[in-house]
Amino acid sequence: MAQIHPSAVVEDGATLGEGCIIGPFCLVGAQVVLGDRVELKSHVVVTGNTTVGEDTVIFPFAVIGEIPQDLKFRGEDTRLEIGARNRIREHVTMNSGTEGGGGVTRIGDDGLFMAGCHIAHDAQVGNRVIVVNQSAIAGHCVLEDDVIVGGLSGVHQWVRIGRGAIIGAVTMVTNDVIPYGLVQAPRGELDGLNLVGLKRRGVSRADITALRAAFQMLAQGEGTFQDRARRLGDETESDYVREIVAFVLGDSDRHFLTPGG
Structure with a gap:
């Protein structure tokens, strides 16, 4: 046959x-x-x-x-x-x-x-x-669903990249990337959210607004990155934000790329 x-x-x-x-x-x-x-x-x-x-x-x-x-x-x-x-x-x-x-x-x-x-x-x-x-x-490495890794990039061993994240071209990623994150620059900086990808997948405006607020809290809130994520989990009603929280609080062998870090 x-x-x-x-x-x-x-x-x-x-x-x-x-x-x-x-x-x-x-x-x-x-x-x-x-x-x-x-x-x-x-x-x-x-x-x-x-x-x-x-x-x-x-x-x-x-x-x-x-x-x-x-x-x-x-x-x-x-x-x-x-x-x-x-x-x-x-x-x-x-x-x-x-x-x-x-x-x-x-x-x-x-x-x-x-x-x-x-x-x-x-x-x-x-x-x-x-x-x-x-x-x-x-x-x-773990690459969850709908991830895009740009050309000439490298992802270090044991790194997790969360669902819907995008890695820009010519980028070295050495730490975990939250779901829907946008990473760019030669040494891999978490520079925002993959808003284009979210819109293309038809994510509602309310969820995108919740994700943007969550990103700001992760960037500027008090306490450690994990502490901020836990507070997000207690406060949010968005399943997309809860997904980020679960990812941050999950098991990992690496640190996280953090906003502004």
Whole structure:
């Protein structure tokens, strides 16, 4: 049921769903599972214990499912799980997990991973995420749904980026980013809210007003950043603000980018 170009190599044991297209000079490893209608354009390597969801398209010279770039890795059986309808462009690399990081790298649905970007071991990437050209997501990072990472940017290991946040181009992110945050500048400063993204998603004016007030309180209120977040949780009626509060008070191995910090 799949179309396989004569020059492609599909190793024994690989599972191909209905309607898959395997283009010229591709390699599909023995443990790979491709969902229905997955297309590998040409010169694509999909290897390791890797699952690719339906209707995903992978463009030339991408390498998907190779071992992690971690010197502690000793060949453990780890995985890469990619959801449905992703667009993985030229020269993208996505690595499998490590035993110390939970053993699995996960990519959600409907993402766009532009040319040359890298998703490292044990990263957890949500739905509708966009990672722009030549950006790197380090090991153990969490990118929640609807995050955009601008071109030539880097996200440090263990960093969490909350839902709907946007990272500007040529930015290094070394600390957690609150949901709906806007980060820019070379060393990653929290410079406001992703208002454009909120409006595009049809968030109500009342919720946007509540988010702007919450941002001001986080920037200028008394006490620590966590203290301000707790007060927000007690006072707000907006689910969007509560989401920020839960994110700030959740477990993390990093500090936060703070307004004006």
